[in-house]
Amino acid sequence: MKLCVFPGDSMRTFYEKGELKPRYYNPENIFDEVHFITFAGKEIEPEKIKAVVGNAKPFIHNLGPLKPWSLWTKRARVLEEIKKISPDVIRAFTPALHGYFAAFAAKKLNIPFVISLHGDFDRDARYFYWKMHQWKNWLQSTFMKLFTERFAISSADRVICAYSFPVRYAREYGAKNVTVIYNKVYAERFAQAKPALKLDKPAVICVGRLIPEKNQQCLIRAMENVDARLILIGNGPEYGNLVALADELGVKNKVLFFKSVPNVQIAGYYKSASVFALPIKYGGIAIPVIEAMAAGLPVVVARPELDPHPEFASEVGFVIENTPEAFAEKINLLLKDKKLREKLGRKGREKFAEIEGLKMEAKEAAVYKKLV
The missing domain is CATH 3.40.50.2000 (Glycogen Phosphorylase B;)
Incomplete structure (x- = not known):
């Protein structure tokens, strides 16, 4: 089986931060291939992130850096790439732009789609950006609220919350099936x-x-x-x-x-x-x-x-x-x-x-x- 992952950041970033957790993207080694769709200036060699996919073979498809208008300009490129991969499941780790593209492709190609939420964007990010006068971050996050989050969350066949706090947010944004699965620590x-x-x-x-x-x-x-x-x-x-x-x-x-x-x-x-x-x-x-x-x-x-x-x-x-x-x-x-x-x-x-x-x-x- 093949899994297509939109990780929310470049795999190079996770590698440099030391955040390579065993089988993080391949629980119980159920997938044979794990394909990462990233949007980076420069990516890392797939072999260096082998630990996160367990026994599967890793692939990285770097589609270049994102801009706000990428919401409209990169959709065709994402769709084309996922058609080539032909995954059995699509997974996103954020409801921002990465999550939007994942949901868009899953819907167009009729592929099961899972999204995970690691926070409540309303009661965490946007609340504190506004309170701490981080206007650039607040504007970017509000753009996501208006154009990506509801679509990504409501399109998912299953929404995984990393703890209970985002469950309310998920349901407010149209989540149909919500499961709490805590971050994996062994x-x-x-x-x-x-x-x-x-x-x-x-x-x-x-x-x-x-x-x-x-x-x-x-x-x-x-x-x-x-x-x-x-x-x-x-x-x-x-x-x-x-x-x-x-x-x-x-x-x-x-x-x-x-x-x-x-x-x-x-x-x-x-x-x-x-x-x-x-x-x-x-x-x-x-x-x-x-x-x-x-x-x-x-x-x-x-x-x-x-x-x-x-x-x-x-x-x-x-x-x-x-x-x-x-x-x-x-x-x-x-x-x-x-x-x-x-x-x-x-x-x-x-x-x-x-x-x-x-x-x-x-x-x-x-x-x-x-x-x-």
């Missing part, structure tokens, strides 16, 4: 991992793209009142500002920046920490929270403005106000109380067992099998 990798770092003090870990909405500056400020190291993994437009902030506050020696860690090594970094913290403003459950649960770390997460009861977090740690003072207080409490850390860590592993990667992989494979 117990085996964390069970076998050894600490990747040798540190002279206990550590707090935070993993995520360095953007204003993920708010890592809050943790750096919290470190003024925490006697520990902060392992900060991620890259993005805020990197320079965060490095400068750590220097300005006099905590530069406490903060360890890692722009990228390969996915196969990430478990060792979690194992180097005692606490996981995430001051994210978005709703839902981020992949790093699931990874922290797999590692048996207690979690301290901010209460999102539009999702006051984030999944799992209150059961395996603390949900707090998104301030440096609140983070410092709970981090210090956990660092001082080993029994509390162990208790919450056990709860995290128990909760993680319910959504472990192999279970989610089987659930995703079942979606495909039902469609073909």
